[in-house]
Amino acid sequence: MRMIARLQGGPLRYTISRYLCCGAAMGSQKITIYDIAREAGVSITTVSRALANSGKVKQETYSRIMRIVQKYHFQPNEAARILAESKTKIIGVMVSQIENPFYAHMFIWCERIAEMYGYSTILANSMGNLAYEHKLLDKLAAQQVAAVIQFGGNVDACVSDAEYVAKVTKLMRHTPFVVSGKLDGVRCCRVQINDSTGIRLAVTHLAQLGHRRIALIGGSEREVPAYQKAVEFRRLIDVYGLCRDEDFICIPGSSSDAAGYECMERLIAKGKMPSAIISINDFVAAGVMQSLSAHGFSVPEDVSIISFDDTFISRMLGRGLTTVSYDYELVCSALIAMAVSEIEKRTQESFRLVEPFLICRSSTRPPKN
Amino acid sequence: MRMIARLQGGPLRYTISRYLCCGAAMGSQKITIYDIAREAGVSITTVSRALANSGKVKQETYSRIMRIVQKYHFQPNEAARILAESKTKIIGVMVSQIENPFYAHMFIWCERIAEMYGYSTILANSMGNLAYEHKLLDKLAAQQVAAVIQFGGNVDACVSDAEYVAKVTKLMRHTPFVVSGKLDGVRCCRVQINDSTGIRLAVTHLAQLGHRRIALIGGSEREVPAYQKAVEFRRLIDVYGLCRDEDFICIPGSSSDAAGYECMERLIAKGKMPSAIISINDFVAAGVMQSLSAHGFSVPEDVSIISFDDTFISRMLGRGLTTVSYDYELVCSALIAMAVSEIEKRTQESFRLVEPFLICRSSTRPPKN
DNA sequence: TTGAAAGCGCTAACAA
C-alpha cells in the first residue's frame, strides 16, 4: 500500500487550468460539472445537488448555477452518473423485429408508460435472429439496465433454447426479466395474451355467420402463439362441427406475407376453397389477399377473413379487416409495472393473462351458398 | 492540496473482501473485472487486455481468464468503459416515428451498416413531437454518443426551429450531426433524397400512360419532402399539359391514412375525379384507396395510383402499388459513412443526393376513356 | 447551506 497524491477538485485538466487561469479557453472541450462549479464559484457537490434538484441548495445559488448550465447547454455525463450511482433508470426492451408494427406498437407503449414511472427505455432489435438475441441480452446487461422486457424471439418459442435460459438465469440474479410469453424453467414475471380466446372469438364469429369451411393460415408450430391457436382451432372444429380437413390448417413456418400467399395458392391449386380464413397476423392476411385477388376472389363477397393483432395494416387491407385485437396499453402497463415493482423490490402479481377482443370491420359476412 | 490514502486494487469492497478471504461468497453481487482478476490470479490490467483482445496477453493466461469470464457470464460495465475511454462507438439515430415502416426500415439499415463499421446504434423515437425531439437530443448527448443521425422531424421542416438549430450547433462542437434532410444554418453532412426526381418519375409514368387529370395527395407544406414534391408537380403540369386544378393538389397537413381518406372524399364530393393519383406515402395511399373502394372505384381500372417510399405497405395494398422507391441501403450507407468519417476526423463528401427510381406494380394503367 | 474526499469499474500510460 502506498500513499499517492491526488489533486483535489476534479479531473486533472481542470485542476491545472484552474491554476493557469485559462478557464475561458474551453473551446470545443466538453463542458463538465467542474466548469460549471468554477464559473459559479461553488463546489461540484453544490452543482450536483442543484442538477438533481434535491432542494438542499439556496435559491440564489441554484439560480446562478442553472443560468450557467443553460448558457452552455450542459448535459451531465450519463456514463459517469450511472457509474457513480451503480444503477440506472433504464428498461431494456427487446423485440424480435421492430419493422413489424405489432412490436413497434408494443415498444412505443412501453416507452410511454416507462416514462410515467420515471424510467426510460432502450430498444434491442434482434432482427428475428436467435443468435443475435444472445448478443443483445449481453449488451443490455453491460449497459446496466434496471430490467429487461422481451417480446418475441426466444420467449415465443415452444421449447426454449437452453443456453438462452442459462444466460437469462444468470442475468436475473441482479436484473429483473419480464416477458410477454414464457421462457421454460425461468420463474420470471409474465404477461400472456390468451391466444385460445383469440381463436375462439374468431371461430365463433365465423361459425355464427354460417361458415363451416374455415382455414387457419400462417405461423410456425415452433412458436407458442401459432401453436396455441392451432391447438384451440382443432378443438373448435368439433365444437362447431366445422369441416375437418388437415389442409385447412396451414402452418408454413413463417408469418410473412409471402408465406400467406404461398399457403393460399396451394389451397386454391388443390381446389380446396375455404369460405373463411383466419390469418395468424396482418402480414399473412396481406399475402392471402394478394393470392385471392389474383384469382379473382373478393373479400368478403367470396371469402371472409379474420386477422390477428389489429395493426394499422388491418385497417388498410381491403375495406378493413375484422381482427382479433388486444389492449396494447394494458399489456405494456402490466409489463412495466411488473418490471418496476421488481426493480424497486415491491411485491406484485407475477402473471397476467390478457384477453383479446374482436373488432368487426368489413372482411367478414355469411358464406355465399 | 492534501495527501490521501487510497487502497490499491480496486473498489473498496473487493479490496476488503480480499483481505477477509470471502471471495467465494459473492452471491448476487455483480461480478466485476476485479473478481475475475482475483480468481485468475492476475491484475485487472491483464483481464482488461484479455477482454479487449489486444493480443498482449500470453495464450495460457488468456485462456484462464476467458474461462472464468465464461463461467460467470461476465459483462464489463459499459458505463465504466465509456467513462474511462471518454468516448463511445455508439451512433444515436433519431427518427420521428418508429411505427412508420419508412423510418423503421431506415433504422434497421443504419443498425446493420453501423455494425459493419464497428459501431452500435441507439434509437431515439421522437413520436412526431418536436418538443420531445429537444429532450431526446439532450439525452443522446448525455449518453456520449459518437455521432447523431436524424431522420424526419426538425430536419424535414421547411423552416427550422431556431432553438433546435442552436442546440444542434452546440452539440456539433464535439459531436458530428448528420441528417437525411436539412437544418437551416447548420453546416452538417447531409443525404437528401431527390423528391423532384421522384415526382417527375411518377408524373412521367402517368403522362406516358395517357393521364392528364392527375392529383397529388398528402403531406404538409411545412415539410420539405411534400413541399418539394408540390413545387415540382406544379412545374410539370405545364411540361406535360396536365389538367390545372388547384383542387388536384391536396396538402392536408399530415401524411396519415386518415388524411388521405379525407382528401379523396373531398375530391369525390366535389365531383372532381382524377384519373390518376400520386400519394405522398403509403399511409396516404391506403386512405385514398379506402375512400375509392367505399365509392365503388377500383384500382387501377378506374383510377391509377402511385405511392412513395415502397414500404411493405405498398406491396400489400390492392394488387401491389406502383411506387417511387429508394435505395435504403445506399442512403444509410452514406449517412453512416459520413458519421464515421467525421468521428474519426477523416475527410469525406459532405452532401449526397440520392436519386429515387420507379417500381411498377399493378396500380397504374392507361385511363379509361 | 456548503464543501472535501472517497468511490463507482474500467482503460491506458508507464514501469518493471
Add this chain to the structure above:
DNA sequence: TTGTTAGCGCTTTCAA
C-alpha cells in the same frame, strides 16, 4: 508479458 497507478465525471457520505 504483466502490474502499478492515475484518471474518466459524477454521487454521496461526513464534516463544517
